[in-house]
Amino acid sequence: MLKHNSYFDGKVQSLGFERNGRKQTAGVILPGEFHFGTDAPERMTVVSGELLARMTKDAAWVTYPMGSSFEIAGKSGFDVKAIAPTAYLCEFL
Amino acid sequence: MLKHNSYFDGKVQSLGFERNGRKQTAGVILPGEFHFGTDAPERMTVVSGELLARMTKDAAWVTYPMGSSFEIAGKSGFDVKAIAPTAYLCEFL
Numbered sequence: 001m002l003k004h005n006s007y008f009d010g011k012v013q014s015l016g017f018e019r020n021g022r023k024q025t026a027g028v029i030l031p032g033e034f035h036f037g038t039d040a041p042e043r044m045t046v047v048s049g050e051l052l053a054r055m056t057k058d059a060a061w062v063t064y065p066m067g068s069s070f071e072i073a074g075k076s077g078f079d080v081k082a083i084a085p086t087a088y089l090c091e092f093l
Numbered sequence: 094m095l096k097h098n099s100y101f102d103g104k105v106q107s108l109g110f111e112r113n114g115r116k117q118t119a120g121v122i123l124p125g126e127f128h129f130g131t132d133a134p135e136r137m138t139v140v141s142g143e144l145l146a147r148m149t150k151d152a153a154w155v156t157y158p159m160g161s162s163f164e165i166a167g168k169s170g171f172d173v174k175a176i177a178p179t180a181y182l183c184e185f186l
Contacts, residue, residue, distance in 0.1 A: 002104070010095055013097060015108065015119075017121050027119065047119060048117055048184075086112075089141050
């Protein structure tokens with residue numbers, strides 16, 4: 001079944017599903033800066049719009065345009081920033 | 094703001110947003126066959142998985158794998174079918 005997730009007062013929302021035993025979410029990030037922790041490693045793919053991300057507070061922001069992906073290690077976390085509403089696919093690896 | 098939409102007893106759900114004055118939704122379709130009517134023309138892009146679609150009841154089903162898109166005329170409708178949970182981006186044109 002589909003699971004509707006809402007974070008940061010609804011500014012980040014996603015729909016969780018599973019295919020071939022793999023968990024994924026399709027979501028949208030509204031303008032703002034957010035921190036997410038990871039349990040499993042994740043791959044984030046920008047589906048519409050553009051995200052900025054950094055793996056640590058000290059790192060420079062990297063811009064990920066539509067169609068590009070970045071991966072996050074398990075048991076860690078990342079900061080993500082959207083200037084305009086942006087859709088993404090998150091795969092749990 | 095983000096709008097959470099749920100159709101067909103939650104088997105199709107989407108998150109609606111707007112960028113550059115254009116409405117879009119990021120959504121997920123669970124296994125099944127569904128009919129959607131359109132008001133504005135739409136472009137559907139398969140983000141994860143695979144969809145089958147046909148524009149009329151008489152038409153053959155066409156398979157749209159991940160990364161491919163199809164467009165639907167305004168003031169019409171289409172049938173869509175998913176074998177496994179599939180994520181999509183819908184742009185209102």
